[in-house]
Amino acid sequence: MFDKEYSFRGSHAAKVIKLTASFDQKNNKVFARNFDVYLLAPIVGFMYGRSAPIDRENNEKTDIFPDILIKNKNDLMFNYRLIMLLDKDYEPDFDERINKAFRYYGTEKAQPDEERYDSYVRGGVDVLYEKIMEGAKKPDDYLKNLYDFIEEFEERYNSSVSTDSILNLCKLARS
Amino acid sequence: MLLKNLRLTNFRQFKGEQLISFSTYPDRNVTIIMGENGSGKTTLAQAFTWCLYGDTDFEDKSMLSKAVALNMLPDEEASVRVELDLVHNGIEYTIIREQKYSKDSSGNLRRPSQTTFKIAFKGADGQREFVPDLETEIRMKEILPKELSKYFFFDGERIEKMSKEIRRGKSKEFAEAVKSLLGLSAFTAALNHLKSRSPSSVIRSYDNSYDAGSDVRIAQYTKEIDELDDKIDAITRRLAEIDKEEAIAQDKCDELKEKIVKFKDSEDLAKEREALRKKLNGLISSKASSTAVLLRTFNNNAQQYFAKKMMKDALQLLSEADKLDKGIPDIHERTIKFLIDRGSCICNNKIEFNNDAYKALMKVLEYIPPQSLGSLIGQFVRDCESKSKGGSSLFEDISEQYRIIRNFETDYADVENKIKLIEERLVNMENVGLLQKELINYERRLNYLKKERDELNIEQGSYETQKKLKIAERKELTLKDEANRKIEVYKAYAQYMYDVLLDEYTQKETETRNQLQKTVNGIFKHIYNGGLALSLDENYNVNIIVNDFRGYNSDVETSTAQSISVIFAFIAGVIKMARDSQNDENEMLVSEPYPLVMDAPLSAFDKTRIQTVCDILPKVAEQVIIFIKDTDGELAETHMGQQVGARYLFDKKNEFETYLVTR
Numbered sequence: 001m002f003d004k005e006y007s008f009r010g011s012h013a014a015k016v017i018k019l020t021a022s023f024d025q026k027n028n029k030v031f032a033r034n035f036d037v038y039l040l041a042p043i044v045g046f047m048y049g050r051s052a053p054i055d056r057e058n059n060e061k062t063d064i065f066p067d068i069l070i071k072n073k074n075d076l077m078f079n080y081r082l083i084m085l086l087d088k089d090y091e092p093d094f095d096e097r098i099n100k101a102f103r104y105y106g107t108e109k110a111q112p113d114e115e116r117y118d119s120y121v122r123g124g125v126d127v128l129y130e131k132i133m134e135g136a137k138k139p140d141d142y143l144k145n146l147y148d149f150i151e152e153f154e155e156r157y158n159s160s161v162s163t164d165s166i167l168n169l170c171k172l173a174r175s
Numbered sequence: 176m177l178l179k180n181l182r183l184t185n186f187r188q189f190k191g192e193q194l195i196s197f198s199t200y201p202d203r204n205v206t207i208i209m210g211e212n213g214s215g216k217t218t219l220a221q222a223f224t225w226c227l228y229g230d231t232d233f234e235d236k237s238m239l240s241k242a243v244a245l246n247m248l249p250d251e252e253a254s255v256r257v258e259l260d261l262v263h264n265g266i267e268y269t270i271i272r273e274q275k276y277s278k279d280s281s282g283n284l285r286r287p288s289q290t291t292f293k294i295a296f297k298g299a300d301g302q303r304e305f306v307p308d309l310e311t312e313i314r315m316k317e318i319l320p321k322e323l324s325k326y327f328f329f330d331g332e333r334i335e336k337m338s339k340e341i342r343r344g345k346s347k348e349f350a351e352a353v354k355s356l357l358g359l360s361a362f363t364a365a366l367n368h369l370k371s372r373s374p375s376s377v378i379r380s381y382d383n384s385y386d387a388g389s390d391v392r393i394a395q396y397t398k399e400i401d402e403l404d405d406k407i408d409a410i411t412r413r414l415a416e417i418d419k420e421e422a423i424a425q426d427k428c429d430e431l432k433e434k435i436v437k438f439k440d441s442e443d444l445a446k447e448r449e450a451l452r453k454k455l456n457g458l459i460s461s462k463a464s465s466t467a468v469l470l471r472t473f474n475n476n477a478q479q480y481f482a483k484k485m486m487k488d489a490l491q492l493l494s495e496a497d498k499l500d501k502g503i504p505d506i507h508e509r510t511i512k513f514l515i516d517r518g519s520c521i522c523n524n525k526i527e528f529n530n531d532a533y534k535a536l537m538k539v540l541e542y543i544p545p546q547s548l549g550s551l552i553g554q555f556v557r558d559c560e561s562k563s564k565g566g567s568s569l570f571e572d573i574s575e576q577y578r579i580i581r582n583f584e585t586d587y588a589d590v591e592n593k594i595k596l597i598e599e600r601l602v603n604m605e606n607v608g609l610l611q612k613e614l615i616n617y618e619r620r621l622n623y624l625k626k627e628r629d630e631l632n633i634e635q636g637s638y639e640t641q642k643k644l645k646i647a648e649r650k651e652l653t654l655k656d657e658a659n660r661k662i663e664v665y666k667a668y669a670q671y672m673y674d675v676l677l678d679e680y681t682q683k684e685t686e687t688r689n690q691l692q693k694t695v696n697g698i699f700k701h702i703y704n705g706g707l708a709l710s711l712d713e714n715y716n717v718n719i720i721v722n723d724f725r726g727y728n729s730d731v732e733t734s735t736a737q738s739i740s741v742i743f744a745f746i747a748g749v750i751k752m753a754r755d756s757q758n759d760e761n762e763m764l765v766s767e768p769y770p771l772v773m774d775a776p777l778s779a780f781d782k783t784r785i786q787t788v789c790d791i792l793p794k795v796a797e798q799v800i801i802f803i804k805d806t807d808g809e810l811a812e813t814h815m816g817q818q819v820g821a822r823y824l825f826d827k828k829n830e831f832e833t834y835l836v837t838r
Contacts, residue, residue: 024463024466025463026460026463026464026466026467028463028466028467028470029470030470030473031474032470032471032474036474036477039477039478040477040478040481043478043481043482043485044481046485047481047484047485074558075478078478078482078555078558078562079478079482081489081555082482082485082486082489083485085489085492085493086485086488086489086492094492094496098496098548098552101555102548102551102552102555103548139466140584143466143469143577143580146473147573147574147577150473150480150569150570150573151570151574153481154570157483157484158480158483158484158570160484161483161484161487163483163563163564163567165487166483166486166487166490166559166560166563167560167563167564169487169490169491169494169559170490170556170557170559170560170563172490172494173490173493173494173552173556174553174556
């Protein structure tokens with residue numbers, strides 16, 4: 001995982017294509033690249049509790065080349081570890097979740113975990129599409145939707161999480 | 176001239192034979208013919224001009240009733256005929272114009288034949304006689320010349336144009352027409368007979384009867400003088416043309432200048448709009464770049480921002496479970512592997528495969544470098560640390576950037592709105608630049624004409640001098656010969672008579688003109704009581720003068736009502752004068768009164784003016800015939816009730832058939 005080509009398929013490919021399309025004459029796009037969707041989607045999918053199976057309804061497909069995945073492997077691994085550590089529904093035992101996050105990656109054992117991770121990627125694509133693209137007709141709409149989405153997220157989750165609290169926890173963990 | 180009957184046969188929508196008898200009673204001299212728009216009022220008015228002069232203003236030149244044409248069989252013939260009974264100079268005339276139409280064998284209408292024109296009259300013995308064909312045109316001219324007719328048969332739509340012509344004294348013909356109406360034409364005819372460019376005029380005929388035998392130079396001079404006359408004439412004609420062209424160009428200049436002043440704002444507005452459009456483009460690109468900044472911020476920091484809560488939760492779990500640091504300081508994997516290989520620990524305990532010591536040491540391996548779980552978790556914690564910093568300000572940053580973009584939108588809408596307002600104002604304005612260009616062209620034309628006139632005047636002056644010289648020289652030669660000397664004497668008599676007559680004429684003409692001015696003014700004031708007066712110059716130009724400063728509101732532009740009042744006053748004045756002069760003892764001034772035939776003339780007036788117009792017309796004209804739409808007609812009838820002698824109605828059956836019925 002994260003070192004060979006990745007493809008969005010079916011409806012998810014269609015949504016990713018729209019999320020990365022220019023919406024105004026100045027060539028502005030909500031997401032600059034497929035990779036940027038791929039980087040954010042699993043987080044959003046997990047936070048909104050949305051996962052989705054691979055859509056094989058049609059042959060649509062859009063790819064991310066391996067070089068960009070390899071280059072950004074650390075960021076992708078970070079996502080993977082976060083989800084593995086926090087997905088209690090998937091694995092109730094914390095020690096086992098730690099193993100999934102730090103030990104099993106890249107082994108046979110990690111196959112279902114990686115599958116789980118990908119389903120969050122797809123669920124996240126669905127959420128991003130619903131939040132940002134749906135109902136937008138003119139350039140201003142995309143921007144407004146994006147802003148509303150961030151604002152909603154801020155109110156729902158981030159307003160209660162200060163950067164300082166994270167930094168304190170980091171200190172605590174290291175001591 | 177009094178109109179008695181008009182008989183129409185298949186003329187346009189008047190199918191079959193239809194007769195209309197006009198009231199000729201002196202005290203009830205008004206005939207009113209009412210009909211809604213499109214029922215045939217204009218057609219009936221045109222029937223007069225077609226009958227008298229053979230032309231109409233219709234676009235469709237076919238006079239034949241469409242209803243008749245439709246029912247004609249192949250090879251069948253039908254004719255259109257208009258007969259007008261009138262009395263002129265005590266003689267009863269019938270003017271007849273007829274045109275034959277036929278269909279070819281396949282049922283298509285052929286091109287109509289030429290119209291035939293006949294004038295019948297009752298001779299002294301009461302017998303009906305026809306004016307010989309060759310003389311009909313001339314006789315018609317005597318009864319009512321065409322150029323004059325439009326002032327007696329006129330429609331409301333042309334009225335404004337006519338008033339402009341009158342006010343501008345547009346053509347000499349018009350002045351001539353007025354003079355002839357006022358009985359001055361006998362004078363002008365006598366003057367022309369004595370001295371004009373025609374070779375048959377008295378003085379010219381003397382010029383040509385010099386006996387050239389005495390001296391060949393006399394004939395030579397006469398020829399040269401003739402040539403000079405031709406040149407002078409040509410110049411005179413061209414000068415008259417220049418006058419006309421100049422008047423048109425001047426009109427156009429005035430009109431354009433007025434428009435330019437009126438639309439001066441448009442230029443400023445257009446500039447303002449341009450500036451606003453630039454601003455709008457600026458806003459569009461600023462907004463686009465701000466959007467790009469926002470999206471870059473989002474793309475660069477989205478992961479860090481959205482993962483914040485997850486980071487906190489994960490760190491919390493890890494710290495609570497105390498999973499973070501279970502390593503032994505400064506102990507490396509190599510140390511443990513050495514102890515296992517040695518088989519005994521530092522504390523001397525035995526290490527054997529799968530004994531307790533072995534298991535404990537293997538566990539330690541998980542927490543010490545290089546591949547320890549602890550260091551992996553440590554790396555994860557460091558990632559959390561840096562990422563939480565990276566995503567910390569995303570919401571604030573994006574909020575601020577979005578606010579800037581929203582401001583652009585407000586500014587944009589504001590500017591766009593301003594542009595829209597300007598455009599709304601510009602819609603009805605003409606492009607001043609184009610107007611200016613047009614004005615320059617006309618001014619250039621005016622200058623050119625002025626230059627041409629100056630040159631022509633100089634040229635003409637030199638020809639005149641040459642001519643005088645040659646006349647003097649010829650005279651010197653002719654006096655040497657007995658016969659020629661006689662002619663010279665006759666010529667002098669003729670010249671003397673001409674001078675006396677001209678003197679008399681000028682005096683009479685001035686008197687008549689002053690009288691006309693007075694009459695016209697009297698009527699104008701009655702119709703249009705707005706502190707304005709009319710004046711007539713020697714070319715019968717009508718000028719509107721403001722003679723009451725209290726009522727003067729700087730708006731000299733004539734309104735429609737004013738224009739129509741001018742023409743009414745003028746025509747009524749001319750007719751009144753002509754009528755009055757009939758009783759004049761001075762037989763030199765004879766004239767014939769004319770009727771007034773009007774098509775829908777009242778629409779432009781308000782109710783009070785309608786009343787005054789209705790009051791005046793039957794008094795000044797010997798006969799009034801009005802075609803009018805229902806609403807105006809009722810008003811007219813209320814005001815003219817006593818004077819109305821005949822009433823008709825247009826009964827419109829369909830687009831192609833209208834019948835005249837008495838009411």
